[in-house]
Amino acid sequence: MREDVLLLLLFPLILCSNALKTCKSFWVSNRPSQDCSSLALQEPPPLLPNVLSLSLANNSIFRVTNFPPEYKRLQSVRLDQCQLEKLDFDALSVFEQLRELDISRNFLTKLIIPRNLVSLRVLNMAFNSFTYVPDMSHLESLRLVDLSHNRLISVRPRMLPFNLEVVRLAANRFTHLSPWPFLHKLQELDVTFNDLECDCSLWHFVTWAEKLALFDSTMLPCRRPSELRKSPIDGKTVCGPSVVSSTPESAVVSLDDNHMMCCTALATPSPQLFWQLNGKNISNGLSQKHLSDSGKVEFCLEIRKIQLKDMGKYKCVASLAGLNSSKEFHVERDKIPIVLNSAEGIMIYCQFTICTFIGVCCVISCCVLRTGGRGKTRPKREYMHAKVLEIPQDSCEYCCDDMDEDGDVDGRECDDWGDAETAAVRQYLQWRQMHQDQHKYSMIPQIRHESLCRLSNESNNSECHRAPLARFDEPPSVSFDMTHL
Ligand SMILES: *[C@@H]1O[C@H](CO)[C@@H](O)[C@H](O)[C@H]1NC(C)=O
Numbered sequence: 413m414r415e416d417v418l419l420l421l422l423f424p425l426i427l428c429s430n431a432l433k434t435c436k437s438f439w440v441s442n443r444p445s446q447d448c449s450s451l452a453l454q455e456p457p458p459l460l461p462n463v464l465s466l467s468l469a470n471n472s473i474f475r476v477t478n479f480p481p482e483y484k485r486l487q488s489v490r491l492d493q494c495q496l497e498k499l500d501f502d503a504l505s506v507f508e509q510l511r512e513l514d515i516s517r518n519f520l521t522k523l524i525i526p527r528n529l530v531s532l533r534v535l536n537m538a539f540n541s542f543t544y545v546p547d548m549s550h551l552e553s554l555r556l557v558d559l560s561h562n563r564l565i566s567v568r569p570r571m572l573p574f575n576l577e578v579v580r581l582a583a584n585r586f587t588h589l590s591p592w593p594f595l596h597k598l599q600e601l602d603v604t605f606n607d608l609e610c611d612c613s614l615w616h617f618v619t620w621a622e623k624l625a626l627f628d629s630t631m632l633p634c635r636r637p638s639e640l641r642k643s644p645i646d647g648k649t650v651c652g653p654s655v656v657s658s659t660p661e662s663a664v665v666s667l668d669d670n671h672m673m674c675c676t677a678l679a680t681p682s683p684q685l686f687w688q689l690n691g692k693n694i695s696n697g698l699s700q701k702h703l704s705d706s707g708k709v710e711f712c713l714e715i716r717k718i719q720l721k722d723m724g725k726y727k728c729v730a731s732l733a734g735l736n737s738s739k740e741f742h743v744e745r746d747k748i749p750i751v752l753n754s755a756e757g758i759m760i761y762c763q764f765t766i767c768t769f770i771g772v773c774c775v776i777s778c779c780v781l782r783t784g785g786r787g788k789t790r791p792k793r794e795y796m797h798a799k800v801l802e803i804p805q806d807s808c809e810y811c812c813d814d815m816d817e818d819g820d821v822d823g824r825e826c827d828d829w830g831d832a833e834t835a836a837v838r839q840y841l842q843w844r845q846m847h848q849d850q851h852k853y854s855m856i857p858q859i860r861h862e863s864l865c866r867l868s869n870e871s872n873n874s875e876c877h878r879a880p881l882a883r884f885d886e887p888p889s890v891s892f893d894m895t896h897l
Pocket residue numbers: 450451452470
């Protein structure tokens with residue numbers, strides 16, 4: 413003991429390495445220790461004699477390919493916070509008595525642990541970037557492993573040595589965990605801060621962990637899954653089944669296509685799985701795949717060269733202990749297009765065209781008939797509505813003066829006012845035209861103001877009204893003064 417203290421005091425004087433001068437030496441549990449933390453070291457420094465415990469924490473040792481040979485006697489090494497990216501197999505091979513290794517808070521993604529670390533009891537790999545658990549199965553003395561705050565997705569149970577007492581897996585990326593019954597010395601298990609899915613597969617793990625009183629189940633993100641129940645057959649606890657689709661639930665297909673449908677079933681224990689078409693079991697084209705760690709099974713049906721008989725309602729069914737869960741899938745034939753190069757298509761096309769043609773003809777003839785018919789039926793007269801035409805008397809073939817008492821005009825029915833009026837208007841317009849273009853004509857019939865006769869039956873008597881103005885209401889709206897004529 414005294415000898416050791418003396419040595420410790422003398423060391424800085426005896427050895428002249430810069431690194432050694434700055435490393436601190438001290439005693440921990442009667443063992444000489446060397447503290448080289450926070451020294452901005454870039455590689456492992458030489459070791460003081462007899463040192464069993466070394467701390468290199470908080471340095472900048474990016475990669476270790478080899479440790480100095482005297483490291484072989486070390487029992488405890490701290491390499492945490494060293495920005496370590498790689499720790500080589502050969503480097504670790506130097507240790508013969510290593511009991512504790514702390515490589516936490518680095519950037520390690522993988523690690524191969526050599527066989528010589530048989531004495532290793534504590535391995536701290538927390539706060540690194542491990543995506544899978546390094547193989548530790550040969551570390552028979554290992555009691556504690558800390559892998560929290562890494563990127564682990566799953567644990568392969570055979571990577572774990574079976575004397576483990578403490579396993580820390582907090583804050584990783586586990587969604588599913590399975591029981592590890594071979595870890596019969598397990599006393600502490602931390603799986604908090606993982607996105608565990610609260611389904612049947614997790615329940616298996618929880619039941620195992622609860623039985624060992626490893627943790628309080630309230631620390632899990634969920635309670636017991638709701639699918640949990642007692643089997644009516646043997647009274648055992650079962651979970652599920654539940655089925656979800658993992659491909660689209662409806663499909664439109666063409667004849668001779670191939671089509672694949674998949675569902676994912678979850679149940680503990682494994683359920684009975686089958687596919688049905690319109691209520692009948694299918695035996696061809698089935699395939700099953702266990703999805704790793706999740707306890708789920710993907711169950712697929714492939715239909716090759718689809719025929720008409722393959723169209724319909726498909727069902728993926730999982731059955732466990734008297735309960736069914738199923739998902740429906742629909743397979744339909746695509747719409748038949750009008751294809752003009754098929755005889756059937758041409759027929760349909762021709763029929764359609766002929767029908768359209770006949771329809772259009774009918775509409776046109778109706779219109780023509782209606783227009784023609786108008787000539788035969790007398791239009792409703794609108795004398796009462798100020799459709800007043802003033803016609804010069806000498807251009808007027810049928811003047812009111814000529815009308816006799818029983819309404820006959822020159823042998824015509826007096827009722828034929830409309831026609832008389834039309835003739836009078838035509839003659840008048842003709843006269844007016846001539847009057848306007850008088851340079852074209854050698855002689856223009858004279859028209860006197862007094863002889864203007866209003867052709868109107870608005871007063872319903874045979875009086876001839878003198879009309880100073882002529883007015884044509886429609887169309888086009890023309891108004892002219894005849895007084896100056
Ligand atoms: C790490 O080391 C640096 C100097 O290299 C020091 O400033 C810093 O405080 C140390 N950090 C810790 C957490 O010890």
